[in-house]
Each structure stands twice: as C-alpha cells, then as structure tokens.
Amino acid sequence: EPEVTQTPSHQVTQMGQEVILRCVPISNHLYFYWYRQILGQKVEFLVSFYNNEISEKSEIFDDQFSVERPDGSNFTLKIRSTKLEDSAMYFCASSGPREQYFGPGTRLTVT
C-alpha cells in the first residue's frame, strides 16, 4: 500500500541553525501539506501546497519557514534560524481527491 515517507525520523539541531525536513508524498497525489505537533498537543496546520505553489498557510508559517518541491517526488520544509519553541513533531501529508494521509513524522529537537 502506498504511504507517505519522511526523513529523518529525528533531527537534533542547535538554536539558530537551519534544518530541512524531507517528505516523499504518495505518488499520484496532488496536494501536499505540513503540520506540526508540539508534545502533548493537537496537530496544527502549517501549509498546503498545490500546483507548485502555496495554496494556504497558517499564522504559524511565517518568514522563518519555506516549502519546496525540488523534483517530482520530494517535498521539503525548511526552517531557518531555529528557535527552542520549534521543537515538535513535523508531519507531512498528501491527498488525492479525498482523504489526507500522514507520514510518520520527523521529531525536531532544538537545543
């Protein structure tokens, strides 16, 4: 069964550094998303991406964040100048015409 994959599973970085989280969405899906989940809290929408551009973003998704689809299979989230409060699980998701399917997540720890 097709699935969304994410790498790395865990990323530790120092405050102020840049990180790139990678995702491979399900191959025939057209919508791609990033969500964030701070430990013990609900899943929060960050950004949706369709037709090679951002279609919607939340207030969390400020200039510190950017997304890219560098080739036909990968979808990346870049976080510049990381802060302690960026520590969270980051989930990629993709969808076709209906349901969204989530990847296993990348745990980002900013020290």
Place this chain on the structure above:
Amino acid sequence: GQQLNQSPQSMFIQEGEDVSMNCTSSSIFNTWLWYKQEPGEGPVLLIALYKAGELTSNGRLTAQFGITRKDSFLNISASIPSDVGIYFCAGRLTQGGSEKLVFGKGTKLTVNP
C-alpha cells in the same frame, strides 16, 4: 479561525466496553475525518465522512457526519487493548484551490485488560 471542540479529553475503560467521543464546531466542514495516533507515530486515518448525515463503519468503529455539518461522533464497540491511543477528529475545508485539516485536541483512550 476554525476550532473543533473534542470530548472527552480522556477515557479510561475496561476491555469489552463501548466508547463514544465527539467533535463539534461553529464552522461547517466539507468532510469529517477520524484519525488514531500512537506514541511517536503519525495520525492514521480510520474513517472519512463526506455527506451530512452519513453513517460509516470500519470494523468495530462507527462514525457519523452530523446533519448540520458542524459535528461528528466516533463509536468503538467491544474495545480491546490495542485500541489504546489518541483519537483525533479533523474537519476538512476546501475553498477554491486551497485545502486544510483542522484538528480537535484529541481523546486519549486507555483500555484496561
């Protein structure tokens, strides 16, 4: 922004009992989805609901899309220990070319054998 109120926040039940949880919103959603999340993993889709009033089952799980499109419930019958996890409702908004999910805060389910 859109918010979902999910209840209860947590449940402690005995194996074999039935479980019910629900979500309400002040906003109308096109689709309601129910996900289960286990520690350290991503949300896994359980059931998707597309039409107001729709009642859908997936094994021991049954979910309904409220007639007003502002609420949904999930029932789990005859619970087993592997049902343990956090259950999230999510409302899907599709407007023009954009789409996103709004999540509830989750219901943490503990099943005692």
